[in-house]
Amino acid sequence: MKHGLIRLAAAGVCLAAIGCGGGGGVISTDFFVRFTNNVVDLPGGVDVFVNQEPYAVSLGYGGSTPDYDNLTTEEEIYLFDLFRAGTQNIIDSWAEIPRERESHHLVAIGAADAGSQQPLARIVAITVNRNRPSGANARLIVVHGFVREPGRQSPNIDLLRSGKISPEVSDLAFADTQTFLLAAGTYDFEVRIAGLMSGTLFTKPGVAVEGGKVYLVVIRGVEGGSGVFAPDIQFIEEPLL
Secondary structure (H helix, E strand, C coil), rough: CCCEEEEEEEEEEEEEEEEEEECCCCCCCCCCCEEEEEECCCCCCCEEEEEEEEEEEEEEECCCCCCEEEECCCCCCCEEEEEEECCEEEEEEEEEEECCCEEEEEEEECCCCCCCCCCEEEEEEEEECCCCCCEEEEEEEEEEECCCCCCCCCCCCCEEECCCCCCCCEEECCCEEEEEECEEEEEEEEEEEEECCCEEEEEEEEEEECCCEEEEEEEEEEEECHHHCCEEEEEEEEECC
């Protein structure tokens, strides 16, 4: 498989579309990948390579590739390498095995220069069901990427929303995911240390959730961080199939 690189300018990110060269007779099945950067201590962003080819260059904090790329199942494996932007200083690598008709959202979380007890930066692969949810519901896929200050371990968390006492997401470990359906509406969200009524870490008020949509929800930021690195809940709308 030959890779042809087509550079695009989108949201300040230089992307390279990966396509297949050669003649006919090759049977492949669709396999979709998207990438988001939430490494909490790299203001210059990251570079992402796939099989040693540029994929997303200077991808800033909170930035995502604009859509899913069809890498197909023609390759046996895709190796994603994560670098500090503009350098050859590798942060993490992830081997992605193509699975027929699946959509994988890769999210970089953690700290590249982790302090005591802070989680090291890594790539997390999340399988996303991009089929439209039924009725007026939205599908929320939640990933824990929140980093506490040096010397404090990132705890398991609960995610609560206004109008309900019990958590929608419970005891979620760092880099893990949980999924739930939520009726359309505007909600206040609260991130707590798992199981502690008084363990509020931070809140995000006034989030509009639209029915019939799919969101990747990233619990992100660093404790005590400011600006873009402040604790936050990022809602990324996923394109439907």
